[in-house]
Each structure stands twice: as structure tokens, then as C-alpha cells.
Amino acid sequence: MGNEVKGAVRAGKERHDGKVLLETNEIIFRGPDYRLKIAFGEIRGVDAANGELRVQTKDGVKIFEVGPSAEKWREKILHPKTRAQKLGVKTGTLVRLVGEFDSDFVKELKASKVEIVQANGSGVFENTFFAVDARNSLAALTKCARKIKGAEALWVVYPKGKKEITENDVLSTGRKAGLKDIKVVGFSSTHTALKFVLPVEKR
Structure with missing residues (x-):
């Protein structure tokens, strides 16, 4: 299965705590009151810095707080294994x-x-x-x-x-x-x- 960390996601002024999962072809967030799924094909850009993974889609930027996993996840999104x-x-x-x-x-x-x-x-x-x-x-x-x-x-x-x-x-x-x-x-x-x-x- 994919990688999973406890973290948070920020979208605009909202911030939600929960679990962030990097699956084979999508990134998933699961929180008590908020859920999100972004397929790799929907991602227009991705950057990693200071423990944050910034994911750009047509709906705007989602910032995933994943700590040390950020850079590794960025590489997996940009260069996914088959x-x-x-x-x-x-x-x-x-x-x-x-x-x-x-x-x-x-x-x-x-x-x-x-x-x-x-x-x-x-x-x-x-x-x-x-x-x-x-x-x-x-x-x-x-x-x-x-x-x-x-x-x-x-x-x-x-x-x-x-x-x-x-x-x-x-x-x-x-x-x-x-x-x-x-x-x-x-x-x-x-x-x-x-x-x-x-x-x-x-x-």
C-alpha cells in the first residue's frame, strides 16, 4: 500500500488535521470532518519545502503538512513508478x-x-x-x-x-x-x- 503520515492539509484559510496517504496514483487526506483525494493526473504542479507539500490543481493550491516525507513524496509524484x-x-x-x-x-x-x-x-x-x-x-x-x-x-x-x-x-x-x-x-x-x-x- 502507499505511504501514510499523520499531518494536516491547508486550503485557503482552512486547516484540517488527519492522515495523509500517498497511493500509487493519488494523494488522499482523511480527517474527522474533511476528506480530499487528488489523482496524479489532476496535479498541475508540486513543490516541497519545510515539511510541506504544495500541490497545484485547477481548483487552487492544497498544502499538505507531511514533515520529512515532503521531498520524497514530491519525487514520487513527479516520477511515479509503474x-x-x-x-x-x-x-x-x-x-x-x-x-x-x-x-x-x-x-x-x-x-x-x-x-x-x-x-x-x-x-x-x-x-x-x-x-x-x-x-x-x-x-x-x-x-x-x-x-x-x-x-x-x-x-x-x-x-x-x-x-x-x-x-x-x-x-x-x-x-x-x-x-x-x-x-x-x-x-x-x-x-x-x-x-x-x-x-x-x-x-
């Missing part, structure tokens, strides 16, 4: 897809020049992406975990904020299958990707 890069996808590797993925993600994988193999394909994979949309879909995760070899990563992609499946459901199932969770990435505005690997002693 989703494939954040997921550790490398050119020339084999990627296995289990479940239904949107066409944009498949296009990104192809642009990364990887070989895409469907669920029952064979080979030495660097990444397997497993899509689930409900708790009962996790039964197949245990079966998928048995196919993981060496340092291969198993990314479980699931919906955000849904009662039908939660992060705890995914974590519990992966751990019971003998895997270790090591990373969370914001897959999209609606989905999260949780990375599992085999513990070193089992490789």
Missing part, C-alpha cells in the same frame, strides 16, 4: 495469472515484456498473481500456494473495504498455507495486493 515496477515485475520473466484481471493490468505486463502464463501453465515463475473477490474464493489459495517454488512471489489481489473479504482473511489463509507475508501494495483505487513468499527454510 504498477508493474512496484509489484517487482522484471523484463523477460514468467508471470502466472490466476483468476480474472482487468485488461489494463494485462497490457502493463505485456509492456514490461514478460511472458504471461495462465493458471495451469508450467515453468519457473518469478511472480504469480492470484485474484480473489470473496472469502470463499480463498479456498483456491491453499492449492495455489503448493505450486510456489524457490523465491517466487505470490501476490493476492483483493478488493479494498469489502466485508466479503478482508486483509485478515487473506493473511490468515496465506499463513495457514505455510507462506510468509512481506509486502502490501496499492494495486488500484479499488484493490490491494498482498505479497507472500515461502519462508527461506522451505525453499
Whole structure:
């Protein structure tokens, strides 16, 4: 998932305290009485100084008080990694897809020049992406975990904020299958990707 800090946002004469999140393609503010979301595509300019991130949009300037993160966030907004890069996808590797993925993600994988193999394909994979949309879909995760070899990563992609499946459901199932969770990435505005690997002693 993205970066998160406790901070504030200023817009005109108003100032609100809350949490500021830098996601894959947007900056989000969540406060008790004020919320804000700015997609990177809406940003016309961004500067960082004295712990403040100044974001220019068509609606004016929003100033995010994020402390030492300001300069790092500015660079991430100006030079964002692709989703494939954040997921550790490398050119020339084999990627296995289990479940239904949107066409944009498949296009990104192809642009990364990887070989895409469907669920029952064979080979030495660097990444397997497993899509689930409900708790009962996790039964197949245990079966998928048995196919993981060496340092291969198993990314479980699931919906955000849904009662039908939660992060705890995914974590519990992966751990019971003998895997270790090591990373969370914001897959999209609606989905999260949780990375599992085999513990070193089992490789």
C-alpha cells in the first residue's frame, strides 16, 4: 500500500488535521470532518519545502503538512513508478495469472515484456498473481500456494473495504498455507495486493 503520515492539509484559510496517504496514483487526506483525494493526473504542479507539500490543481493550491516525507513524496509524484515496477515485475520473466484481471493490468505486463502464463501453465515463475473477490474464493489459495517454488512471489489481489473479504482473511489463509507475508501494495483505487513468499527454510 502507499505511504501514510499523520499531518494536516491547508486550503485557503482552512486547516484540517488527519492522515495523509500517498497511493500509487493519488494523494488522499482523511480527517474527522474533511476528506480530499487528488489523482496524479489532476496535479498541475508540486513543490516541497519545510515539511510541506504544495500541490497545484485547477481548483487552487492544497498544502499538505507531511514533515520529512515532503521531498520524497514530491519525487514520487513527479516520477511515479509503474504498477508493474512496484509489484517487482522484471523484463523477460514468467508471470502466472490466476483468476480474472482487468485488461489494463494485462497490457502493463505485456509492456514490461514478460511472458504471461495462465493458471495451469508450467515453468519457473518469478511472480504469480492470484485474484480473489470473496472469502470463499480463498479456498483456491491453499492449492495455489503448493505450486510456489524457490523465491517466487505470490501476490493476492483483493478488493479494498469489502466485508466479503478482508486483509485478515487473506493473511490468515496465506499463513495457514505455510507462506510468509512481506509486502502490501496499492494495486488500484479499488484493490490491494498482498505479497507472500515461502519462508527461506522451505525453499
